[in-house]
Amino acid sequence: MDYRPGRKTALLGATALVSALMLQTTASAQESTETEEGEFLGTLTLGESKREVQTDTAKPVTVIDQEEIEDRQAGTIAELIDSVPGVSLVNGSTPIGSGINIRGFGANGTYGTDQKVAIQVDGASVGSEELYRIGTQLYTDPYLYKSVEVIRGTVGSFEYGSGIIGGVVRLETIDASDMTGGETGLSVRQTLGGSTNMDGFNSSTTVALQATENLEFLANYSWREQHDQEDGDDNVISNSAFELPSYLLKAKYSLGAHSLSASYTNTETSERDKPYDSFGLGGGFFGNVDRDTTSETISVAYNYNPVSNDLIDIDAIYSYANQEIDQDCSAAGPCMGLLAADHQYETTKFTVKNTAFIQTGALTHDLRTGVEYIQKEREDASSAPGGEDDRIAVFVVDEIEFLQGWTFAPALRYETSDVEGTIDDGSDVSYDNDALMGGASLRYEFDNGFALFGSYAYTESLPIIDDLENEVYMEQPEVAETVEFGGSYDRIGVFGEDDSLALKANYYHTDHEDNTSYSGVESVELDGLELEGSYARPGGAYVDVNANIVDGEETSTTGMVTDWSNLPADSLRLTVGKRFGRLADLSGEVVAVDEITINDSKAPGYVLLNLRTTVSPQEGVLKGTAFRFGIENVFDQRYTPNLATRPAPGRNIKFTVSKAF
Numbered sequence: 001m002d003y004r005p006g007r008k009t010a011l012l013g014a015t016a017l018v019s020a021l022m023l024q025t026t027a028s029a030q031e032s033t034e035t036e037e038g039e040f041l042g043t044l045t046l047g048e049s050k051r052e053v054q055t056d057t058a059k060p061v062t063v064i065d066q067e068e069i070e071d072r073q074a075g076t077i078a079e080l081i082d083s084v085p086g087v088s089l090v091n092g093s094t095p096i097g098s099g100i101n102i103r104g105f106g107a108n109g110t111y112g113t114d115q116k117v118a119i120q121v122d123g124a125s126v127g128s129e130e131l132y133r134i135g136t137q138l139y140t141d142p143y144l145y146k147s148v149e150v151i152r153g154t155v156g157s158f159e160y161g162s163g164i165i166g167g168v169v170r171l172e173t174i175d176a177s178d179m180t181g182g183e184t185g186l187s188v189r190q191t192l193g194g195s196t197n198m199d200g201f202n203s204s205t206t207v208a209l210q211a212t213e214n215l216e217f218l219a220n221y222s223w224r225e226q227h228d229q230e231d232g233d234d235n236v237i238s239n240s241a242f243e244l245p246s247y248l249l250k251a252k253y254s255l256g257a258h259s260l261s262a263s264y265t266n267t268e269t270s271e272r273d274k275p276y277d278s279f280g281l282g283g284g285f286f287g288n289v290d291r292d293t294t295s296e297t298i299s300v301a302y303n304y305n306p307v308s309n310d311l312i313d314i315d316a317i318y319s320y321a322n323q324e325i326d327q328d329c330s331a332a333g334p335c336m337g338l339l340a341a342d343h344q345y346e347t348t349k350f351t352v353k354n355t356a357f358i359q360t361g362a363l364t365h366d367l368r369t370g371v372e373y374i375q376k377e378r379e380d381a382s383s384a385p386g387g388e389d390d391r392i393a394v395f396v397v398d399e400i401e402f403l404q405g406w407t408f409a410p411a412l413r414y415e416t417s418d419v420e421g422t423i424d425d426g427s428d429v430s431y432d433n434d435a436l437m438g439g440a441s442l443r444y445e446f447d448n449g450f451a452l453f454g455s456y457a458y459t460e461s462l463p464i465i466d467d468l469e470n471e472v473y474m475e476q477p478e479v480a481e482t483v484e485f486g487g488s489y490d491r492i493g494v495f496g497e498d499d500s501l502a503l504k505a506n507y508y509h510t511d512h513e514d515n516t517s518y519s520g521v522e523s524v525e526l527d528g529l530e531l532e533g534s535y536a537r538p539g540g541a542y543v544d545v546n547a548n549i550v551d552g553e554e555t556s557t558t559g560m561v562t563d564w565s566n567l568p569a570d571s572l573r574l575t576v577g578k579r580f581g582r583l584a585d586l587s588g589e590v591v592a593v594d595e596i597t598i599n600d601s602k603a604p605g606y607v608l609l610n611l612r613t614t615v616s617p618q619e620g621v622l623k624g625t626a627f628r629f630g631i632e633n634v635f636d637q638r639y640t641p642n643l644a645t646r647p648a649p650g651r652n653i654k655f656t657v658s659k660a661f
Contacts, residue, residue, distance in 0.1 A: 049542030053502035058441035058453035059156035097278030105166030122299035124319035128345035143204035154457035163461030176208035176216035193656035200226035232638030232650035291327035337382035387421020412438035435460035449491035526552035540579035603642035
């Protein structure tokens with residue numbers, strides 16, 4: 001790979017700045033600790049700052065908890081997870097015409113998905129196949145969720161699907177017991193928020209009922225809207241306005257070793273006389289449409305986990321995801337079949353899996369085995385063939401600890417697919433495929449907090465309904481191999497008695513071949529380095545940092561080698577903050593993105609500053625109230641991320657107040 005040293009100058013300079021800031025923060029925090037005589041006003045969980053670095057696993061994974069979800073005041077899920085190294089957004093400030101890209105795969109400026117990034121809501125697989133210039137984005141509201149887990153790459157994906165090269169985004173909805181604390185009674189939480197960049201407004205109402213110790217119910221209704229935003233030069237970003245109502249219903253019943261839970265999410269958006277090309281800035285070639293989009297998920301889960309038997313922890317999960325796009329030509333323009341096409345994607349899954357803890361001599365196993373049935377149905381529409389894709393999969397994931405400090409984690413997934421439908425000439429076609437895929441990671445942890453790890457993963461993307469018209473594609477699964485290695489460090493008491501430092505570095509190399517997702521491309525090769533770090537002092541000072549450095553190339557079907565067209569830009573994100581006990585949290589976040597040139601097309605770099613403050617009174621009449629204030633893009637920079645098709649919003653001041661009753 002050609003890493004072009006000139007392109008890295010800004011990133012290396014920013015990295016030096018990070019090191020200096022971390023040292024300065026350490027020194028000042030030590031002085032503060034000496035004067036405060038050990039009073040602990042720092043992070044609420046020792047060893048963490050704003051975000052915990054997952055140093056205990058070889059898997060490249062990042063978890064965003066509810067505290068961070070609320071503090072970031074994100075308008076979309078995409079906007080929330082763009083702080084994860086390796087994650088890039090396509091127009092992330094709106095749910096319409098946007099998407100999530102991880103390690104160069106996922107959404108792009110043409111399609112909202114390429115099947116290589118999986119998204120799950122309470123276990124339900126959401127999203128769709130390829131829809132030209134519309135995509136099927138993640139229509140949902142951050143207020144519905146208590147955690148988001150982002151797994152990057154393939155090695156941790158075999159439990160969740162096949163053909164996953166970019167990664168997995170797993171969202172977990174809020175529970176009633178999160179608000180009630182498990183005590184019987186009724187709890188209500190109301191949140192109101194606004195933003196200055198073109199009058200953004202949001203509201204979320206959550207009602208939690210703990211009927212008995214074993215029975216709980218929750219209902220949430222959220223509303224989010226904004227007008228067309230403005231960029232840093234005060235130019236209107238057309239096609240960025242939206243209104244987005246969402247709601248969540250959830251219930252759980254527990255009895256001894258048994259529990260049964262169910263959740264339902266629904267998000268809708270309506271557009272009138274809007275561009276068919278939701279990625280662009282205007283109607284362009286296609287013209288305008290009237291479009292209604294509904295996205296809903298259902299998940300019903302049964303768990304049996306007897307305390308006396310470590311071999312049994314059974315989950316049986318039924319899930320259903322549905323996305324409907326009803327559209328017609330607007331009255332103001334011409335009408336063609338593409339514009340008037342209605343789309344519907346339905347994914348039904350039934351999964352049964354068991355987690356067993358097994359001790360065999362010097363070995364301990366955390367063994368997960370499962371089988372699942374997956375049915376995807378797609379409505380036939382103009383330029384989007386319909387059909388049915390039935391799959392059966394079995395998977396085995398084992399985490400084996402042996403000797404002193406060693407962990408070996410092999411995983412296998414075998415999946416079959418039967419895709420059938422009617423093509424343009426009226427004939428019925430059917431194709432069968434299957435694949436065995438898997439990988440393994442090996443990790444060794446030293447006694448002093450250091451750990452080294454490496455992994456290998458192989459996966460196949462089985463043919464999809466979208467390619468029913470292409471016989472060659474329907475008999476040619478895409479394949480990908482990824483090799484990763486890295487190290488981590490996690491220790492309490494590094495520079496002082498109670499400080500905590502966590503670091504993790506992960507290098508990966510991915511080869512993707514037999515491509516059918518990108519026109520004219522035969523294969524893709526990527527190399528990347530992802531860095532994550534956090535440092536926290538007892539006095540409350542903390543530093544979070546993450547960086548992403550990546551390079552890649554594609555080989556065309558004619559054998560020409562060029563830059564990978566969906567390559568993300570190198571980036572560095574640094575957060576420096578201070579907690580004042582449980583009362584307040586003040587932080588500043590610097591985002592530095594390097595310039596990038598892809599096949600002679602240059603996207604300039606940029607540096608952003610975001611400020612955030614959270615105040616949560618712990619006593620008096622304001623107890624249970626939280627005030628959040630943030631300024632995004634403080635210096636009102638005008639910039640367009642290199643994968644985006646629209647400029648990013650300019651300065652945006654956000655304010656949120658929430659109250660629990």
